[in-house]
Amino acid sequence: METLTSLCASRALVSHTARPMPISAAGSSVSAKGYACSIKSRAFPPRKQRASVVKAAVAVEQQTEKPKVALVRIGTRGSRISAQFDVIAFKESPLALAQAHETREKLMAAHSELAEEGAIEIVIIKTTGDKILSQPLADIGGKGLFTKEIDEALINGDIDIAVHSMKDVPTYLPEQTILPCNMEREDVRDAFISLNASSLADLPAGSIIGTASLRRKSQILHRYPSLKVVENFRGNVQTRLRKLNEGVVHATLLALAGLRRLNMTENVTATLSIDDMLPAVAQGAIGIACRSNDDKMAEYLASLNHEETRLAVTCERAFLLTLDGSCRTPIAGYASRDENGDCLFKGLVASPDGTRVLETSRKGPYAIDDMILMGKDAGKELLSRAGPGFFNS
Secondary structure (H helix, E strand, O other): OOOOOOOOOOOOOOOOOEEEEEEOOOOOOOOEEEEEEOOOOOOOOOOOOOOOEEEEEOOOOOOOOOOOOOOEEEEEEEEEEEEEOOEEEEEEOHHHHHHHHHHHHHHHHHOHHHHOOOOEEEEEEOOHHHHOOOOOHHHHOOOOOOOHHHHHHHHOOOOOEEEEEHHHOOOOOOOOEEEEEEOOOOOOOEEEEEOOOOOHHHOOOOOEEEOOOHHHHHHHHHHOOOOEEEOOOOOOHHHHHHHHHOOOOOEEEEEHHHHHHOOOHHHOOEEOOOOOOOOOOOOOOEEEEEEOOOHHHHHHHHOOOOHHHHHHHHHHHHHHHHHOOOOOOOEEEEEEEOOOOOEEEEEEEEOOOOOOEEEEEEEEOOOHHHHHHHHHHHHHHHHHHHOOOHHHO
């Protein structure tokens, strides 16, 4: 099987075409696909450093005539890695970029004026979570690690819509913004990936699992206390697979939704059931925000909204809001529609070491008010059962 190498590791100030392209070398058993770039760069005379935002036009070819002003500018994540002579290089988050491209394609399909060349741009913005990779997320602290700078660009008018992984979005929204759209949810389950074991149960005692998620860590240790979990296993999907290839860990867990969006499911050893690994709140869902006074963007986003997903995410976020969870609190929650059309919600809180895991569930009508009440009620129950100090440990 192909091994992992790098994607385009840097970006100049560019207008480029992005397309799926395999990146490979011989000698390992996990592979990666990413976005290849056709880069057109310019040299600039030295002057004050430009703002660290790269606009990447998504048109197939740049017109030789006067450039068209984009009707929609989509904000997504990335981090600057170098800057020289006013040419700024970036490394994007491949998954964030894939989600931005999915948004672009759906907008183009739904609105003929957006299908024209140059009508949509993708703007790559560095976020705190992308810049600080040497520490566990729990140690960085704060909320909105992967959204704050994108939200600021939205409020300032540098972009028109902001595409987020909903699991990264805090339970509050910044003033002047709304989040009216959740696109149809991907598979919410987690994927187990290992070079020498078929499942978590097959890993020998003392095996090391890499993850950046306290939610995954606590559930793994609760079921398999003989395993070891390294929680500062950070980086994009490609980086984590490279570390796995290099033997840094024996296995890792990744969201199946991200692997599907990156066309990298060939790396999956096994898919964990919801009962074995309850997903993060809003896992697999994409949320798109716009300014609260921008009726045109709200109209565009309404055409992409998947109401069943929006209701499920709202239920889960009501649960999270009630718990007032942070990156230091292992919390999981999942709302789904059962065979009778009702909402089935499952929630979980745990101690980071997995010694305590508290679970609950609710069932009721698949309607917004009922689902918000279910999420809140489940959160209140677990707060009561956990007792004082549980969420501060």
